[in-house]
Amino acid sequence: MTHAQGGCLCAKIRYDVKCQPTRTTLCHCKFCQRATGSAYLVEPIFDEKDFEILKGHPKTYTHVSMGSGKNVFIHFCDNCGTKLFLTFERFANTVGVFGGTFDDPNWYDLTPENSKHIFLGSAQRGTVIPPHVNTFMEHATTQDGTPITPKVFKIAQIITKR
DSSP, rough: OEEEEEOOSSSSSSEEOOSSSSSEEEOOSSSHHHHTSSOEEEEEEEEGGGEEEEESOOOOEEEOOOOTOEEEEEEEEEEOEEEEEEEESSTTTTEEOOOGSSSTTTSSSSTTEEEEEEOOOGOOTOOOEEEEEOOSOOSSSSSOOBBBBOOOOOSSOOOOOO
């Protein structure tokens, strides 16, 4: 499947993506934990040109990232409160979807080759990190965009700190 749709709880806002995500980020930062009310955000990433709002007009909350100091724009339904997608000052022309808002959250391929776990330094105790996936204690790039060398575990890891 190369195309999918999703939307908010009340169906006031609907969106469409035209292809598989370019990658999927599983983010364990405190912001994503709070934004999802969960241990981490599953965030399929798309080029802006491949993402389209079909129905409704999401509201936008602007949040300044503690890590980069850049704006993160959270797009949500003002009726039911569902957070739908993120856009970024730091990563122009990129849309990060809240993965659970797809009609079928399992429609896209999630593999060690196209995913990464970031901000493991903030991960919740008991979180299981799968083997063979690129992982990072913080972000995957420095402020200037230089890639950081990932750590890849040979066996699953369980976060035990705190």
